[in-house]
Amino acid sequence: xQLITVAGPPSAGKTSVILKIIEALQEDTxxxxxxxxxxxxxxxxxxxxxxxxxxxxxxxxxxxPDHFFVSNVQDCLAWAQKNEFDMLISESAGLCxxxxxHIRNVMAVCVIDNLSGVNTPRKVGPMLKxxxxxxxxxxxxxxxxxxxxxxxRVKQANPGAVxxxxxxxxxxxxxxxxxLFKGAQSVDSLTDYHLRFSMPAATxxxxxxxTRIGQNFQMGNVRxxxxx
Amino acid sequence: xxxxxxxMTIKQLFSSYPYAADxxxxxxxxxxxxxxxxxxxxxxxxxxxxxxxxxxxxxxxxQFLSFMLQMEKLxxxxxxxxxxxxxxxxxKQGKAEDVELTIHAxxxxxxxxxxxxxxxxxxxxxxxxxxxxxxxxRKILINGQLxxxxxxxxxxxxxxxxxxxNMNFIMDLSVEEFVSMxxxxxxxxxxxxxxxxxxxxxxxxxxxQFNPDTPVTSLSGGQSRALMIADTAYLSSSPxxxxxxxxxxxxxxxxxLRLLIDKQKIVLMATHDPILALMGDKRIVIKNGGINKVxxxxxxxxxxxxxxxxxxxxxxAIREVLRGGGHIDEIPMALE
Numbered sequence: 199x200q201l202i203t204v205a206g207p208p209s210a211g212k213t214s215v216i217l218k219i220i221e222a223l224q225e226d227t228x229x230x231x232x233x234x235x236x237x238x239x240x241x242x243x244x245x246x247x248x249x250x251x252x253x254x255x256x257x258x259x260x261x262x263p264d265h266f267f268v269s270n271v272q273d274c275l276a277w278a279q280k281n282e283f284d285m286l287i288s289e290s291a292g293l294c295x296x297x298x299x300h301i302r303n304v305m306a307v308c309v310i311d312n313l314s315g316v317n318t319p320r321k322v323g324p325m326l327k328x329x330x331x332x333x334x335x336x337x338x339x340x341x342x343x344x345x346x347x348x349x350x351r352v353k354q355a356n357p358g359a360v361x362x363x364x365x366x367x368x369x370x371x372x373x374x375x376x377x378l379f380k381g382a383q384s385v386d387s388l389t390d391y392h393l394r395f396s397m398p399a400a401t402x403x404x405x406x407x408x409t410r411i412g413q414n415f416q417m418g419n420v421r422x423x424x425x426x
Numbered sequence: 427x428x429x430x431x432x433x434m435t436i437k438q439l440f441s442s443y444p445y446a447a448d449x450x451x452x453x454x455x456x457x458x459x460x461x462x463x464x465x466x467x468x469x470x471x472x473x474x475x476x477x478x479x480x481x482x483x484x485x486x487x488x489q490f491l492s493f494m495l496q497m498e499k500l501x502x503x504x505x506x507x508x509x510x511x512x513x514x515x516x517x518k519q520g521k522a523e524d525v526e527l528t529i530h531a532x533x534x535x536x537x538x539x540x541x542x543x544x545x546x547x548x549x550x551x552x553x554x555x556x557x558x559x560x561x562x563x564r565k566i567l568i569n570g571q572l573x574x575x576x577x578x579x580x581x582x583x584x585x586x587x588x589x590x591x592n593m594n595f596i597m598d599l600s601v602e603e604f605v606s607m608x609x610x611x612x613x614x615x616x617x618x619x620x621x622x623x624x625x626x627x628x629x630x631x632x633x634x635q636f637n638p639d640t641p642v643t644s645l646s647g648g649q650s651r652a653l654m655i656a657d658t659a660y661l662s663s664s665p666x667x668x669x670x671x672x673x674x675x676x677x678x679x680x681x682x683l684r685l686l687i688d689k690q691k692i693v694l695m696a697t698h699d700p701i702l703a704l705m706g707d708k709r710i711v712i713k714n715g716g717i718n719k720v721x722x723x724x725x726x727x728x729x730x731x732x733x734x735x736x737x738x739x740x741x742x743a744i745r746e747v748l749r750g751g752g753h754i755d756e757i758p759m760a761l762e
Contacts, residue, residue, distance in 0.1 A: 296478075313596060315596075316607070320451070320452055323479065324480035327480065327489070328480075328481075328485075337588075338592055338593070339592050339594060339596075340594065340595070340596050341593050341594070341650075341654050342589060342593070342654060342657070342658050342662055343605075343608040343654070343658075343661065343662075344595065344596065344597060346587075346611060346612075346662060347611045349581045349584075350611040351611075353496060353581050354448055354449070354493060354497075357492040357493045357497075358492050360579045361579065361581050362579060368546060370550050371550075373560065374554055395480055395481065395482070396477070
């Protein structure tokens with residue numbers, strides 16, 4: 199079973215890109231499944247089903263989506279094995295830019311879009327910096343200059359990554375990324391695998407349901423801004 | 427490399443490698459550390475800071491070295507691309523394309539065919555430097571030879587620059603800031619000179635003038651297109667320019683194309699505008715997913731181009747009358 203973790207900021211075009219890549223892989227008669235991690239709700243299952251792609255949805259609700267991801271990813275892999283997929287793609291949104299769903303020795307992909315602005319590559323953490331492949335989307339609506347500067351900044355943020363442009367609407371570039379995906383390492387079980395980087399942590403009173411504001415109610419892992 | 431860099435002070439590092447400042451831009455205590463060595467600076471970064479950055483100490487060092495190495499590579503000279511050759515594959519029905527077409531630097535080739543006929547696939551084959559590994563089974567050669575396949579995934583060796591009608595500037599910058607930012611990313615040294623040159627060129631191409639301090643987002647369609655073309659001609663690292671139509675408004679299209687070929691670009695243009703199509707040296711006719719034929723622009727067609735250009739000028743003159751609030755009561759019929 200090949201596993202690929204795809205992460206990226208909300209609305210970067212992850213689902214569109216994955217759909218186009220799977221379409222290309224289906225032409226090579228590969229059976230690909232998807233697990234979509236989201237927070238509150240998602241309609242994307244319908245999009246996948248329309249294309250005849252088996253997809254499972256995981257909603258994290260009031261948990262940190264990344265922590266939810268890592269607690270479930272092994273079970274997702276087992277589901278994919280039971281269904282005899284050739285490849286499983288996990289899709290998760292990087293909501294705080296410090297998110298880090300990538301796993302050592304598992305192909306890690308970050309999707310990021312040109313519209314997010316040329317400073318964004320500097321602002322995104324391990325999700326981008328530790329990815330093997332960075333897919334840049336929405337290149338069809340910004341100028342060539344902006345595309346070049348954006349790709350340059352991505353390269354600065356992650357000099358070792360393979361950087362590719364994919365158009366989520368026309369699918370331009372998706373076939374090519376599909377070829378990269380086919381080279382992903384096989385995984386039988388994720389038990390004892392490591393995350394590439396620790397996940398963002400917050401164990402404070404607010405994690406436990408506190409809603410009141412004020413010094414007296416802040417307990418646990420609390421950090422203060424320097425406003426001096 | 428680390429041995430060499432780690433003993434420099436941060437100040438020395440920035441003056442020898444100005445781009446290194448980009449790597450450090452989001453790191454703390456930079457100003458206080460100017461005189462300390464790069465090695466000492468890295469050693470002093472606290473675990474908490476690294477946690478916030480989302481990276482470990484070892485990886486952070488590796489990333490710095492990899493950054494420096496890649497940035498140096500960007501400055502290296504690249505293989506000059508003199509020509510690309512398209513060797514035919516097959517169309518959607520599997521019928522062989524009987525074609526071997528070489529396009530040289532400074533040439534314009536147009537691509538014609540209805541929507542869905544396979545124009546985009548041809549452009550994608552070129553961008554991917556297809557080696558009989560795409561649905562069309564085409565093969566692309568660079569300078570008559572098999573290219574270095576690493577160019578497929580390389581940012582600095584990207585073969586193809588694209589210009590289309592849907593493209594817009596989205597950045598909140600003035601024209602001058604915008605162009606110089608692009609120039610910086612190309613590691614150029616004479617940024618000011620290049621920037622003012624590009625702005626002057628774009629103004630020559632645009633119907634209406636704009637200033638260096640005009641925000642890029644408030645340029646008109648024609649001005650945007652003019653700036654995009656001038657910027658691509660001078661600053662894009664890609665030797666091939668793909669153009670998807672240039673609307674006939676607010677931009678001198680013939681001079682815009684001339685600028686690109688003067689810069690020795692290979693221009694591929696999907697267009698159904700007769701003036702643009704006849705400006706090309708050749709045109710590729712796409713049918714059913716395949717290259718149906720290649721037409722050389724004939725002498726007769728070139729003569730007609732002069733006629734069409736005169737017609738076009740007439741249309742533009744009428745447009746100007748309209749823009750100036752005039753009446754279109756008379757249309758001069760004679761075409762000189």
